[in-house]
Each structure stands twice: as structure tokens, then as C-alpha cells.
Amino acid sequence: MITVAQVRVRMALTALIALILTVLPLPMWLDVLRPAFLVLTVLYWSINTPRAGGIGLGFACGLMLDIFQGPVLGEHALALAIVAYIAVREHQRIRSKPAFQQSLLVFAALVFYEFVVFAIDGWTGHPGTSPLRWLHCLTGAIVWPPAAAILSYTEGRLA
Amino acid sequence: MTAFGTAAGRPLQGRGGSPGFQFTLYGVLAVVIMYLDQRVHYLEHVRYALQATTYPIQLAVNSPPSAWRWLRESFQTREALRAENERLRARQRDLELLAMRYDALAHENGELRGLRDALPPVAERWLPAEIINIQLSGLRQRLLINRGASNGVFKGQAVLDDRGLIGQTTHVGPWSAEVILITDPEHAVPVRVDRTGLRTIAVGGGDGSSLALPYLPANADIRSGDLLLTSGLGGVFPEGYPVARVSEVHRDAVQPLAQVRAMAFSHIDSDTEVMLVWFRAGHPAAPAATASKATDVKSGNAAMQPLAAPPRASAPKRAEPPAPAPAPAAATEAPAAQGDSPPPADTPADTPADQPQVPPR
Numbered sequence: 001m002i003t004v005a006q007v008r009v010r011m012a013l014t015a016l017i018a019l020i021l022t023v024l025p026l027p028m029w030l031d032v033l034r035p036a037f038l039v040l041t042v043l044y045w046s047i048n049t050p051r052a053g054g055i056g057l058g059f060a061c062g063l064m065l066d067i068f069q070g071p072v073l074g075e076h077a078l079a080l081a082i083v084a085y086i087a088v089r090e091h092q093r094i095r096s097k098p099a100f101q102q103s104l105l106v107f108a109a110l111v112f113y114e115f116v117v118f119a120i121d122g123w124t125g126h127p128g129t130s131p132l133r134w135l136h137c138l139t140g141a142i143v144w145p146p147a148a149a150i151l152s153y154t155e156g157r158l159a
Numbered sequence: 160m161t162a163f164g165t166a167a168g169r170p171l172q173g174r175g176g177s178p179g180f181q182f183t184l185y186g187v188l189a190v191v192i193m194y195l196d197q198r199v200h201y202l203e204h205v206r207y208a209l210q211a212t213t214y215p216i217q218l219a220v221n222s223p224p225s226a227w228r229w230l231r232e233s234f235q236t237r238e239a240l241r242a243e244n245e246r247l248r249a250r251q252r253d254l255e256l257l258a259m260r261y262d263a264l265a266h267e268n269g270e271l272r273g274l275r276d277a278l279p280p281v282a283e284r285w286l287p288a289e290i291i292n293i294q295l296s297g298l299r300q301r302l303l304i305n306r307g308a309s310n311g312v313f314k315g316q317a318v319l320d321d322r323g324l325i326g327q328t329t330h331v332g333p334w335s336a337e338v339i340l341i342t343d344p345e346h347a348v349p350v351r352v353d354r355t356g357l358r359t360i361a362v363g364g365g366d367g368s369s370l371a372l373p374y375l376p377a378n379a380d381i382r383s384g385d386l387l388l389t390s391g392l393g394g395v396f397p398e399g400y401p402v403a404r405v406s407e408v409h410r411d412a413v414q415p416l417a418q419v420r421a422m423a424f425s426h427i428d429s430d431t432e433v434m435l436v437w438f439r440a441g442h443p444a445a446p447a448a449t450a451s452k453a454t455d456v457k458s459g460n461a462a463m464q465p466l467a468a469p470p471r472a473s474a475p476k477r478a479e480p481p482a483p484a485p486a487p488a489a490a491t492e493a494p495a496a497q498g499d500s501p502p503p504a505d506t507p508a509d510t511p512a513d514q515p516q517v518p519p520r
Contacts, residue, residue: 016216024220025293028367032296055178059185063192064216067209069294069301071345073202074192081189085182124197126345130298130365 007052035140046087058084071126079116099145107141210332284437300343307334323401323424351390372419
């Protein structure tokens with residue numbers, strides 16, 4: 001039995017690592033393929049500990065991400081909060097699925113996340129027309145099973 | 160493989176409101192933040208503080224590459240260091256040779272402009288900055304440098320490297336600043352074609368090294384290999400710094416505009432240091448002072464006014480094209496005019512007699 005406070009510490013630590021992985025400089029072709037680690041982390045905590053504040057985590061992580069690479073403050077924060085909310089709402093349905101189906105659902109969530117960011121980009125006058133921006137949804141879905149395994153390992157061992 | 164990624168301690172005591180309430184709260188907060196940041200620009204201080212809090216993360220992200228660089232430099236062989244020293248010494252000698260005549264030329268330029276003294280160089284002060292992080296995706300091309308407001312860096316400051324223009328600062332934190340590159344698709348730099356004096360705007364191409372010149376008509380006098388310099392308009396960059404070289408020009412008979420691409424001089428992928436430059440206010444080549452920060456459409460940007468700079472001596476007007484062969488009309492009266500008028504072929508068409516001849520540069 002672990003308390004909410006302990007879970008929150010782990011949420012913060014894993015989110016920090018995911019943020020570092022997200023802003024790590026990579027060559028351009030690899031950067032396009034880089035999965036959205038932060039979204040995967042927020043999704044994991046929202047699905048597996050739905051009452052520990054995944055939405056707040058999404059908002060905070062998104063704000064950090066906006067500082068690093070957002071054209072306008074609050075953009076990624078909103079997108080991540082929406083994705084986290086959906087994951088919290090549907091956590092029982094997602095949690096009971098086998099890994100492959102979970103990956104498909106994560107793919108859908110990533111596409112939705114990217115769409116929200118894309119739409120806000122357009123509304124705020126920063127249109128990004130490169131279709132390559134959608135590519136990370138695919139790699140994110142592929143990376144999801146190992147990422148979830150690593151995160152669940154962390155959750156068990158850090159107790 | 161059911162229940163993948165199951166947590167050990169699933170039953171958790173929940174706190175806070177219901178998911179719906181939390182979502183509404185954070186969603187509204189995010190939208191308010193976006194509005195304040197985008198429309199009213201109220202959040203400069205919030206950004207400043209957040210940039211300060213994320214600075215340690217940036218340093219941590221940058222530590223593996225910089226540690227690798229440090230290791231490589233400290234284990235360099237004596238031979239390699241000696242060779243590099245040799246090369247640098249040769250380069251310094253060449254640069255000193257080039258700089259030798261600079262004072263005399265600056266004085267002469269001042270006299271030509273009708274000034275009593277030579278103009279001081281337009282760059283008053285400069286500061287090297289280390290690149291902490293590079294973002295080079297197609298949509299965003301930004302740098303993070305390790306100088307900020309504590310070093311006197313301000314928003315909209317020009318950033319150069321040893322080969323040309325790099326970009327300008329967009330967000331300034333206490334110890335770091337974000338630089339938007341000239342190759343970012345959201346960045347535009349006013350440029351002048353060195354050969355013809357034609358002014359236009361170069362927009363970032365989005366692939367890390369190229370720029371596009373989208374506002375040139377199809378009959379504009381521009382060709383591959385033309386040098387693009389900053390034009391000094393726009394209030395950020397001073398006049399006359401190298402930006403890019405035109406690499407391809409496409410003229411399509413159907414399109415009213417020419418499609419021109421240029422390659423930037425700066426090599427951001429091989430740089431580890433950039434230069435922040437402060438320019439002398441009131442210098443003819445300096446960017447116009449930004450009087451007000453209001454840059455909305457209604458009031459207009461005070462910085463967008465053209466400079467009242469004296470004409471440059473180094474940009475000669477294009478010479479008239481050589482006179483064509485005598486037209487049929489001239490041919491009919493040629494016998495009458497033969498005796499009293501000198502033949503027009505005597506004065507070379509390239510250098511009219513009333514203009515001083517400008518030595519080739």
C-alpha cells in the first residue's frame with residue numbers, strides 16, 4: 001500500500017526524466033521520430049493511478065514544455081490536461097486491455113493530443129504545415145509497451 | 160497479457176475534486192494563460208520566472224555533450240594542439256593583414272559621407288555566449304544560450320557568428336535567452352541584394368540552412384550567387400551584415416513571383432558559441448531605436464520606419480546599358496549629322512563622363 005504522496009513524488013520524478021528526454025537535442029531526422037515521452041508518462045499515471053491527479057500533472061508538465069518549445073504559454077498544458085482527463089475517465093477500460101490494444105488506444109490519444117496542439121498552433125498564428133509532426137504518434141504507440149513496463153517497475157520498486 | 164502495467168498499490172485515497180471538476184479548472188486556467196500570453200502579453204514576468212526554474216534542467220540536458228567536449232579537449236595530443244595553434248596563428252596573420260587598411264578606409268568613408276571624423280564601428284560591445292540547447296525541427300528552429308538579463312541581454316537583440324547573421328533573441332530569462340534563427344519559418348529578416356541594392360525580405364525556409372525570398376516579382380534582377388546583406392530596416396539588425404547567398408532562382412512563366420532560395424552563411428550545426436552584439440545608437444548603420452513596444456497593427460511599429468541614412472558611396476548605381484546599334488531613324492539622318500557631332504561610340508557606355516569611376520570591389 002503506497003500513499004498518494006508517494007505516488008506523486010514518483011509522478012514528478014518520472015515526468016522530470018520524460019521532460020529531459022523530450023528536450024534533449026537530437027539530429028533533425030531523429031527528432032521527428034522522437035516519441036512524446038511526456039504524454040506517455042502522463043497517460044501512464046492517469047490510467048494506473050487515476051485519483052492521484054493526472055490532470056494536474058498534465059497541466060504542470062505541459063506548462064514546462066511550453067517554456068521549452070511552445071509558441072504560446074498554456075498550449076501543451078491544455079492539450080495534456082485534455083488527454084489526461086480522457087485517460088482518467090476511461091482508465092478502467094484502457095487498463096484491462098492487452099498490450100497491443102493499449103498501444104492502439106495510446107496511438108489514438110497521441111493523435112488527438114497532436115491535433116489539439118496543431119489546432120492551437122493554427123489559432124494563435126503559428127501554422128506548422130509539415131506533415132512530419134504527426135510521425136511521433138506512431139513511434140509513441142510502438143514505444144508504449146516497454147515504457148509502461150519501465151514505469152510500472154519504477155512504481156513497484158521505489159516503495 | 161492482461162492488465163498490462165499493473166501497479167502494486169492500486170487502491171489510492173483520492174483527493175481534490177472529481178476528474179471533471181479538475182479538468183474544467185485546469186482547462187480554463189490554460190485558456191486564460193494562452194489568452195494573456197498571446198493577446199495582451201501580460202506574462203513576460205511569468206515566462207521570466209519559469210525560464211529561470213527550467214534553467215537547471217537545460218543545463219542537465221546539455222551536460223553530456225559538454226562533458227564529452229571537455230573530455231575530448233583535455234585528451235588532445237600535443238601534435239594536434241600544435242597544429243591547431245599553427246593554423247590559428249596563420250589565420251590571425253591573415254586577418255591582421257586585412258585589418259591593416261581598415262582605419263584608413265573608415266576615415267575615407269567618413270569623408271565621403273561628409274563627416275568630419277571617421278565613423279566608429281557600428282558594433283559597440285559584444286559578448287560570446289555558449290549554446291545550451293538547439294531545437295532544429297522543421298517548425299521551430301531555436302537556440303538557448305547561456306546569457307540572459309543579468310548580462311544585459313534584451314529582447315530582440317541581434318545574434319551573429321563569425322560567418323554571418325544567426326538570429327535574434329525572443330525570450331530572455333535571468334541567465335538564459337531563447338534565440339530564434341533566421342531559418343525558422345516564423346522569422347523574416349529585411350535584406351538587400353549586394354549587387355543591385357534591391358531590397359526584399361528573407362523568410363526562414365525551415366530546414367536549418369535555407370531561406371526563401373517569397374516577395375520578389377518574376378522579373379526581379381536576382382540570380383544565383385547573389386550576396387544578401389541585412390538592409391538595416393526593421394529595427395533589429397544593423398545594416399550590411401552578411402545573411403545568405405542565393406542558391407537557386409526559379410522563374411515560372413505562370414507565376415507572378417519568382418521562387419528564390421538562399422543558403423544562410425551561419426553554420427549553426429557546427430557552432431558552439433555565438434556572439435551577442437550591442438549596437439551604437441545613432442550610428443547611420445545601426446537599427447532604428449525601438450521607441451515603443453507596441454507592435455500591433457493599429458498603432459504601427461515605430462521600429463518599422465526607414466532609416467534616414469546618407470547614401471552609401473559603396474553602392475554604385477547600375478550603369479546604363481550600352482547604346483544599341485543605330486536605329487533605322489538615326490540611320491536615315493546619319494549623313495547630315497556626320498560632320499558636326501562626334502560619334503557616340505567614343506565615350507564608353509559603362510562609365511559616363513560625369514560620374515566618378517568606382518573601382519571594382
